[in-house]
Amino acid sequence: MADVTASPRSRAGQGLNLRLWLPLTWIVILICAAVFAPLVAPQDPLMQDLMMERLPPFFMDGSEPGFWLGTDSLGRDVLSRMIYGARIALFVSVIAATTTCLFGSALGLLAGYYGGWWDRVISRLVDIWMAFPPVLFAVLLVAVMGTGLTSVIAAIALIDWTRFARVIRAETMVQARMDYVDSARIGGARRLATLVTEILPNVLPTIIALLMLEMGIAIIVEAILSFVNLSISSDDPTWGSMIAEGRGAIHFAWWVLLFPLIALFFSVLSFSTLGEGLKKRFDPVLQ
Amino acid sequence: MTALFSIRDLHLSFPDRGNKPLFGPAPRIEVLKGLTLDIPEGRITGIVGESGSGKSTFGRVLVRLLDPDSGQVLFDGKDIATLDEEAILPLRRDLQMIFQDPMSSLNPRHRVWRLIAQPLKRYGRGGTKAQATEALARVGLPAAFADRYPHQLSGGQRQRVGIARAIALEPRFILADEIVSGLDVSSQAQVLMLLKQLAEEMGLTVAFISHDLSVIRHLCDNVVVLNHGEIVDAGPVAEVFENPQSEVTRKLLSAIPLPEMDDDWFND
Ligand SMILES: Nc1ncnc2c1ncn2[C@@H]1O[C@H](COP(=O)(O)OP(=O)(O)OP(=O)(O)O)[C@@H](O)[C@H]1O
Ligand SMILES: [Mg+2]
Numbered sequence: 001m002a003d004v005t006a007s008p009r010s011r012a013g014q015g016l017n018l019r020l021w022l023p024l025t026w027i028v029i030l031i032c033a034a035v036f037a038p039l040v041a042p043q044d045p046l047m048q049d050l051m052m053e054r055l056p057p058f059f060m061d062g063s064e065p066g067f068w069l070g071t072d073s074l075g076r077d078v079l080s081r082m083i084y085g086a087r088i089a090l091f092v093s094v095i096a097a098t099t100t101c102l103f104g105s106a107l108g109l110l111a112g113y114y115g116g117w118w119d120r121v122i123s124r125l126v127d128i129w130m131a132f133p134p135v136l137f138a139v140l141l142v143a144v145m146g147t148g149l150t151s152v153i154a155a156i157a158l159i160d161w162t163r164f165a166r167v168i169r170a171e172t173m174v175q176a177r178m179d180y181v182d183s184a185r186i187g188g189a190r191r192l193a194t195l196v197t198e199i200l201p202n203v204l205p206t207i208i209a210l211l212m213l214e215m216g217i218a219i220i221v222e223a224i225l226s227f228v229n230l231s232i233s234s235d236d237p238t239w240g241s242m243i244a245e246g247r248g249a250i251h252f253a254w255w256v257l258l259f260p261l262i263a264l265f266f267s268v269l270s271f272s273t274l275g276e277g278l279k280k281r282f283d284p285v286l287q
Numbered sequence: 288m289t290a291l292f293s294i295r296d297l298h299l300s301f302p303d304r305g306n307k308p309l310f311g312p313a314p315r316i317e318v319l320k321g322l323t324l325d326i327p328e329g330r331i332t333g334i335v336g337e338s339g340s341g342k343s344t345f346g347r348v349l350v351r352l353l354d355p356d357s358g359q360v361l362f363d364g365k366d367i368a369t370l371d372e373e374a375i376l377p378l379r380r381d382l383q384m385i386f387q388d389p390m391s392s393l394n395p396r397h398r399v400w401r402l403i404a405q406p407l408k409r410y411g412r413g414g415t416k417a418q419a420t421e422a423l424a425r426v427g428l429p430a431a432f433a434d435r436y437p438h439q440l441s442g443g444q445r446q447r448v449g450i451a452r453a454i455a456l457e458p459r460f461i462l463a464d465e466i467v468s469g470l471d472v473s474s475q476a477q478v479l480m481l482l483k484q485l486a487e488e489m490g491l492t493v494a495f496i497s498h499d500l501s502v503i504r505h506l507c508d509n510v511v512v513l514n515h516g517e518i519v520d521a522g523p524v525a526e527v528f529e530n531p532q533s534e535v536t537r538k539l540l541s542a543i544p545l546p547e548m549d550d551d552w553f554n555d
């Protein structure tokens with residue numbers, strides 16, 4: 001009986017590691033920036049100084065030390081605003097994505113496993129929900145609830161739970177047909193126990209991948225709502241409001257637009273790549 | 288010889304979703320058309336028939352993974368066909384099953400020892416790793432396998448884990464549904480030999496579903512031949528094979544592949 005567990009690390013395995021470590025590094029940087037913002041930000045993100053307006057980033061002529069990524073048209077430091085912006089972005093993404101995930105996944109699991117009446121009600125609800133145009137829905141919601149982070153989080157959860165419900169329902173249905181489910185019932189498991197101890201661990205990698213994707217999406221949605229001034233007050237540094245302000249000055253101060261955009265891009269990409277990477281990592285068969 | 292199972296006029300149908308009219312319920316396809324038979328205690332009963340004849344469906348009724356439309360399934364004198372989910376639970380320990388494909392019947396997320404110990408725990412019979420290792424030993428697997436995941440085993444080893452899981456509960460009945468069809472010939476023989484030996488040791492009643500009459504001949508005491516959801520032949524293996532009552536059985540017998548299985552496999 002040869003040991004089949006030890007196998008040389010394949011190329012695919014190393015690619016997987018890189019796909020895991022690169023996004024993870026970026027996300028750790030983000031988290032540190034968010035948590036330690038007052039310590040690491042070189043300037044006060046709200047401080048305006050009209051003498052310092054539209055300073056270019058450090059690698060260009062006319063830059064000032066301490067203002068590494070330049071300043072905007074009110075003389076506020078771009079890097080510091082980005083660091084404080086990471087706080088809001090991460091806060092919204094974690095809270096909104098987790099809420100969405102818990103709610104949507106639970107409904108998907110119930111519909112997929114119990115079928116019948118559960119499935120009919122949940123699936124119809126998803127269909128009806130998805131008939132609303134999501135952007136309109138979000139704008140409407142913020143209009144009713146008022147601007148602010150709570151509304152942004154509520155809007156994300158209310159729009160995106162259907163993605164979790166649909167995907168997890170389908171995945172659960174696939175898993176529920178596997179023999180190990182019958183095998184668990186033969187082994188004395190009740191229905192709910194079968195769902196929780198047998199099916200859920202097999203659906204979990206998909207849930208985690210979706211959760212990561214949702215964190216990325218939440219960052220974008222928050223940015224979009226800030227961009228159209230429906231998130232928190234426009235003085236507060238968010239990546240979306242920075243992009244909105246930078247858009248007007250793109251011809252004479254492109255850095256105001258570009259750097260937050262890059263941060264946004266890397267964050268969204270990191271979350272979705274990390275999700276895929278973790279999904280593979282958690283799969284004992286693929287490992 | 289007493290009967291462990293007495294099945295009386297068992298009917299089962301599935302909805303035919305493909306032919307569902309726009310309104311109203313789907314028509315039903317009858318898969319089991321009034322089966323009546325006894326399964327003797329302490330023996331291995333073979334169930335044969337062509338693909339689609341209803342063997343697996345019948346087997347799953349015996350362990351109550353499927354609910355029949357009508358008829359009685361008396362297990363030890365008690366009708367299990369009409370018991371609800373909660374009432375069947377304590378009986379389930381006696382009604383175990385070994386699946387055709389151990390890759391899909393062993394949850395890929397659980398380690399081997401947990402797969403074996405979990406049912407023991409659920410039925411209130413312990414559930415320790417030591418018990419799992421003991422069950423592994425009985426099917427000829429070393430204790431080191433306890434910490435592996437199912438995908439880290441070979442097909443034959445995996446099927447042994449499936450057997451260990453079933454026998455660890457010390458059941459009275461085991462359904463074995465085509466348990467060797469996914470294995471290569473030498474592992475097939477080993478797994479069958481193991482099943483036969485354990486059944487004898489433990490006085491188990493086994494329902495053994497197979498396509499292969501030569502396996503049935505070597506392994507089983509009795510045989511039931513199904514065709515389109517009806518019993519066309521039943522009785523002790525020697526009798527049925529000597530003197531088949533139906534055309535279907537004769538056809539199956541004539542299809543026994545040559546060379547035949549080696550008798551030595553079962554005679555240790
Ligand atoms: N869940 C189901 N829904 C509808 N029809 C089904 C279902 N399960 C089985 N059937 C039908 O019932 C019939 C008997 O199926 P069963 O699986 O019992 O056959 P079998 O004798 O075990 O065949 P095989 O040797 O191929 O395993 C087949 O015609 C099959 O199509
Ligand atoms: Mg079958």
